[in-house]
């Protein structure tokens with residue numbers, strides 16, 4: 511080992527200086543003062559919520575503190591990354607203890623219940639290991655297998671909704687695999703500051719969500735997305751499409767003063783939808799252009815409020831009803847897909863499927879849990895045409911979970927999402943750019 515002087519230890523590591531706010535600089539290096547501030551700013555925004563358990567908070571804070579010292583020692587980023595994977599397990603343990611409030615109930619193979627004092631996870635883990643056949647009793651009276659490991663804690667957290675989302679499931683699995691790799695390293699590895707910061711960012715989002723706090727603009731557990739009331743209008747020739755906030759349409763003296771369309775022109779059709787569309791932030795659901803009232807084509811939930819008429823009528827309706835913006839959550843939605851001899855239909859939401867006439871019910875039906883309709887479609891398409899996707903439960907190959915496969919009435923009875931008391935089919939409305947609702951698959 512080379513013994514460095516204090517002065518040499520104070521020298522910035524040139525590998526860290528190569529990482530700039532613009533990315534990895536090719537032949538460009540930051541000045542040490544600038545790099546010191548930059549690397550601290552990178553992790554300064556990953557805050558844990560005040561309600562997170564003290565032990566988890568302190569472990570996470572250690573990681574943030576150490577991050578700045580990667581300026582002098584590049585290998586610190588690898589240590590932070592690997593250590594953060596262990597902090598995820600600590601967070602789950604702390605959350606488990608906090609949830610149970612000092613006592614955890616188990617049931618043995620004879621049906622007898624056992625209350626185990628659980629002030630610390632270490633004590634509880636000993637009891638769990640000594641009684642491997644006991645099942646953990648949940649609040650609702652259900653019992654699940656629980657072995658106390660990271661995998662067992664993840665299953666428990668998902669059952670309680672403390673972890674959710676299909677894409678997040680894959681990320682948690684990847685983190686768990688990395689954690690096992692970090693705990694039992696097979697070969698030397700080196701993590702760069704960008705990768706280490708992303709791990710810390712994901713870790714902060716997961717921990718905050720465990721304690722019920724969403725991350726505004728987050729990647730894994732974002733705060734609910736704001737939806738505006740949007741007018742989507744197109745000419746019947748299918749050559750022009752316009753989108754705008756209904757609010758502006760309703761309050762404008764002449765709603766189409768700046769528009770190419772004549773407001774009363776019957777060749778123009780408009781619908782009003784509640785959707786993720788925030789032009790002031792440059793955000794628009796990429797699927798809105800293809801809006802279809804009966805099939806899910808938008809990336810985030812979009813609800814039809816008023817169906818096609820002229821722009822004048824749309825403006826009048828918006829002015830009279832003044833619908834307000836709202837918020838939506840998109841993780842773990844239920845989609846229904848139908849497959850018959852004609853092909854595979856694009857996903858529907860349960861309330862639309864519940865209102866279908868009998869003529870539209872034959873064939874095989876699939877209920878799928880997914881964050882986005884594309885994920886549900888590709889899961890079922892792969893399930894039908896290839897191998898690898900799961901016919902039951904969470905899919906290990908993609909971001910979806912098969913809830914039920916069967917005939918229409920079987921699938922509708924199995925999904926828990928309640929349909930409206932008297933489901934009504936939305937207007938058969940779609941823009942000229944809508945996807946084909948059914949495709950042959952081979």
Ligand SMILES: [Zn+2]
Nearest residue numbers: 889899905908
């Ligand atoms: Zn799949």
